[in-house]
Every structure is written in C-alpha cells, then in structure tokens.
Amino acid sequence: MKKHYFWVGLLSISILVFFSCKNTNDVSSNESNTTNENTKVTPNIFQVSISGMTYMPDTVTATIGDTVIFTNNDIVPHNVTEINNHWASPTLNPGDTWKTVVDSSSDYYCSLHLVMKGRISAK
Amino acid sequence: MKTLKTTLLTFAIILFSIFNSNSANAQEKPQLTDPEIASVAVTANQIDVDYAAIAIKKSSNKDIINFAKTMQTDHLAVIGMATKLAEKLHVTPKSNAVTQSLLDGAKKMKSDLNSKSGKAFNKAYIDNEVAYHKSVIQAVETILIPQTKNSELKDLLIKVLPSLKVHLEHALMVQKNFK
Known part of the structure; x- marks a missing residue:
C-alpha cells in the first residue's frame, strides 16, 4: 500500500512540474512577444x-x-x-x-x- | 492699347488718391464708419469677382484662367464672411464716396477689358490685377483696418490681408509671362 502511495505521489509531482514548466515557457513567450511589439516603431x-x-x-x-x-x-x-x-x-x-x-x-x-x-x- | 493704358492709369490715380497713405495730410484720407467700411470691403471684392468672370469667359490661357478662378473663389468667400458678419452685427453696408469711386473705376475697366481679346486681353487683365491688388492692400492696411471700430470687423480685415498679398504675388508671377 505504501508503495502505491509513493508512485501516486511521484506522478502528481511530475504532473505539477510539467505544467509548471509549461506555464513558465508560455509566460516567457508572451513577454518575448510583448518586447518585440514594444520595439516596433510606431509611426508618428x-x-x-x-x-x-x-x-x-x-x-x-x-x-x-x-x-x-x-x-x-x-x-x-x-x-x-x-x-x-x-x-x-x-x-x-x-x-x-x-x-x-x-x-x-x-x-x-x-x-x-x-x-x-x-x-x-x-x- | 492706348485707351487701356489711359484707363489703367486713370484707375490707378483714382485708387491712389482715395487710398494713398503717404499723403502728408492725414485729413485727406476718407473717414469711414463701420457700415461704410463694410460697403467698401464688399464692393472691392465684388469688383475683382467681376473681372475674374470676364477673364474666365474671354481667355484661353490656363495661367490666366487658373488665377481668375482663384480670385473668384477667394473673393466670393470673403464676401460671404463679410455679409455673415454684417448680419450678425446688424450692420447694413452703407454706400459712400469711396464705394462709388471704386464702382466708377471698375465700370471703365470692365469696358476696356471687354474690348480686348487674345494676348492683349490677358496682359490687360493681369496688369490690372497687379495694380488693383496693390491699391486694395494699401487701402486695407492704411484706411480700413485703422478706421474700423468693431473688433470682429477689424479681425476679418486683418485675416483677409494675407490672401490679398498672396494674390498680388501670384499676379506678379503670371504677369512675367506677358511682358
């Protein structure tokens, strides 16, 4: 039974880490776009x-x-x-x-x- | 040709004697009330509209026609503004000696212009436009603006002055082609 809890816990942590990394990537991508847009020259x-x-x-x-x-x-x-x-x-x-x-x-x-x-x- | 020169000269002398600011005696200048100034302003503009109508009808030169169309548009715009303002201020333009002199001079000039054709007409028209604008500018600067009492009428005359000066420059530019 203890072994079972271990694997469930490990799986949960893996899932959390996965989504956490994905979100981080998404944020950095958005930031990157924002930066690119900000560097675009707005016509006067x-x-x-x-x-x-x-x-x-x-x-x-x-x-x-x-x-x-x-x-x-x-x-x-x-x-x-x-x-x-x-x-x-x-x-x-x-x-x-x-x-x-x-x-x-x-x-x-x-x-x-x-x-x-x-x-x-x-x- | 001689008749035209004589008429131009006469007209210039009439305007000069009416409007000349260099007169030693300021009392020789006509003293005008606001309704009389409104009448002079509207009449002076209408005269140039009438000259333009003759030019558009008689000339086939594109520079002359372009200039005449601009005179027609601009001076009609000024008449419109002056009329609107007079209505707003409840001022009825009052005919006076200056208005009458302008009309008398214009009658002669129109007759001369109508007797010309071709290059002679073009030269006569543009020569007159140069002389006329010079005289009117002087009149506006030295008589009409200084003597106007109502501030809105004075402001209108001040606003009109740059257009008269640009008309003169434009006329001088066109005149070079007819020397």
Missing part, C-alpha cells in the same frame, strides 16, 4: 496647419511610414499638390483635413495659390 503623426496663406510648419522632417495631416484653418480653399503631381489632395475647404503617408521626400504647393509652398523631408 505630424500636423500641418494651413493658415494665413501659409503651411505651418512649412517643412516637416518625418520617417517613411509617418503620417502628415493637413488642416485648412484659413478663410479660403486650398490644396496640397506634390510638385511633380505624384500626389495631390482634393480641394480643402476651410475646416477640412487631409492626410498622406510619407513614402519619400516631397516638395508641394497649393495649385490654387502658386506661391504657397511646403516640404516633407523624409529621413
């Missing part, structure tokens, strides 16, 4: 206000993948047009916003007011 968001017939700021230095949001805070419509027409916003009426994801350095202007200019400088 830059705001450009169109006001007083200027883009403010007129130069944004961003990383590829970042987002630039343009908001027309002026009293007249504007747009944001890449100088070689690679991309362009629609007409932005006062209060409108439009965003673009940075994929390269770009000079842009307002095709409605040709003297209004800005730049996105990609790092």
